[in-house]
Amino acid sequence: MSTRKEIIGGFYGEYDEDIRLIKSRHGQLEYRMTMNYIHRYASEGTRILEIGAGTGRYSVALAKEGMDVTAVELLESNLEKLRKNSEGVPNIHPFQGDATDLGMLEDDSFDVTLVFGPMYHLYEEDEVSRAINEAVRVTRTGGVILFAFLSVFAIMYANYFYGRWKEGLEENFTEDYKVKHFKEQLFTGYDIAEFEELFRNRPVEHITTAGTDGLLEPIEDRPDFLMSDEDMDSLEKWYMSFCEKRELLGMTNHLLYICRKN
Numbered sequence: 001m002s003t004r005k006e007i008i009g010g011f012y013g014e015y016d017e018d019i020r021l022i023k024s025r026h027g028q029l030e031y032r033m034t035m036n037y038i039h040r041y042a043s044e045g046t047r048i049l050e051i052g053a054g055t056g057r058y059s060v061a062l063a064k065e066g067m068d069v070t071a072v073e074l075l076e077s078n079l080e081k082l083r084k085n086s087e088g089v090p091n092i093h094p095f096q097g098d099a100t101d102l103g104m105l106e107d108d109s110f111d112v113t114l115v116f117g118p119m120y121h122l123y124e125e126d127e128v129s130r131a132i133n134e135a136v137r138v139t140r141t142g143g144v145i146l147f148a149f150l151s152v153f154a155i156m157y158a159n160y161f162y163g164r165w166k167e168g169l170e171e172n173f174t175e176d177y178k179v180k181h182f183k184e185q186l187f188t189g190y191d192i193a194e195f196e197e198l199f200r201n202r203p204v205e206h207i208t209t210a211g212t213d214g215l216l217e218p219i220e221d222r223p224d225f226l227m228s229d230e231d232m233d234s235l236e237k238w239y240m241s242f243c244e245k246r247e248l249l250g251m252t253n254h255l256l257y258i259c260r261k262n
Contacts, residue, residue: 001128002183004122004183005075005122006099007060007072007183007184007186008074008075008121008186009075009077011074011151011186012077012078012217012219013077014160015082017055017078017242018054018055018081018085020057020098021057022215023092023233024216024217025088025227025232026213026214026216026217026220026253027213027219028232028237029212029213029214029216029232029236029239030212030213030254031057031058032236033039033158033211033213033236033239033240033243034058034116034146034148034212034256035166035209036045036060036240037210037256037258038062038081038112038146040094040112041111041112041144042062042067042111043065043067044065044066044067044113045066045068046067046112047067047068047069047070047073047110047111047112047113048062048067048069048070048110048111048112048114049069049070049072049105049112049113049114049117049138049139050062050069050070050071050072050100050108050112050113050114051072051073051092051097051099051102051113051114051115051116051131051134051135052072052073052115052116052117052118052190053071053072053073053078053116053119054073054078054082054116054117055078055081055082055085055118056071056081056086056092056094056104058086058114058116059071059082059092059094059190060086060089060092061084061212063086063089063090063091063092064089066091067091068091069091069093070092070093070095070105070110070218071086071092071093071094072093072094072095072096072097072102073095073097073151074096074097074098074099074118076096076200079094079096080195081095090257091121092167094109099115099118099122099124099131099134099135100118100127100130100134100240101130101134102133102134102135102137102138105111105138105209106138106139107138108136108138108139108140109138109140110137110140110141110143111139111144111220112138112139112143112144112145112146113138113139113143113144113145113146114145114146115131115135115137115146115147115148116146116148116203117148118131119131119148119149119150119195120148120149120150120187120188121172121181121183121186121187121188121224122188122258123181123183123185123188124183126165126180126260128198129198132198132199133146133202135147135203136189136204136261139261140261141261141262142260142261143260144258144259144260144261145204145209145258145259145260145261146186146258147257147258148212148254148255148256148257149185149189149190149195149254149255149257150188150189150190150193150208150253150254150255151189151190151191151192151249151250151251151252151253151255152172152173152188152189152190152216152219153189153191153250153251154189154215154250154252154253155168155172155189155253156168156169156252157215157251158217158218159234161218165207165231172185172189172191179194184234190251191250192255194210195209195255195257196209199257199259201260203207203234203261204259204260204261204262205260205262206257206258206259206261207246207258207260208244208256208258209249209255209256209258210243210244210249210256210258211244211249211251211252211254211255212241212242212243212247212254212255213252213253213254214239214243214248214251214252217252217253218224225259
């Protein structure tokens, strides 16, 4: 049986994560929307922790803006790229580590904590709980935590309308349509209310839940898809106005759950 780290490492060993947020319009929108929300709570001098930092797309950019950034990444291959991407950038501190155990970091250390990859790849209830608890633990009282997660419905929309619908149902839902989570999925998705329920009885106050890339991913596969830079700027402004509407959340692939530590 492969471990979670082996499965994730196998995928990212074949996938260029370094360009994911710049090569496509849906990746660009996700990045712009996410940075918009980060900038609501962080500015020059803010102590930032990014858990699951990947190759450093967010961490490096925030460090260049003068924030003090600690970047924790599970995979050594991604961490090597992060270190290369951050050469000459002050105020960034990369570490290898697992979201479920941040024992090298002290309690109440960060103003803003970003959990932008782990919740895609955590499946066991105890691991999900530990990851949330660790993010809360290392964030100061009054600090803000942003958790990225995936909509199970958007996973279906984006991946299984190509002759694979039955496969998608079997992989993501039980026979009575309960959402399934297991590590062989590689990416696990949530019902929006299900994800929000994870934070019940935890010492946090929910600020908002927002989509970050809308319906762009499946639409962008159409051969007639075309979006100019001007249209992209217009889309960003339009989507920012509606990205927190409850009736739209299930359709966006990537989402943010944002909360404040009590």
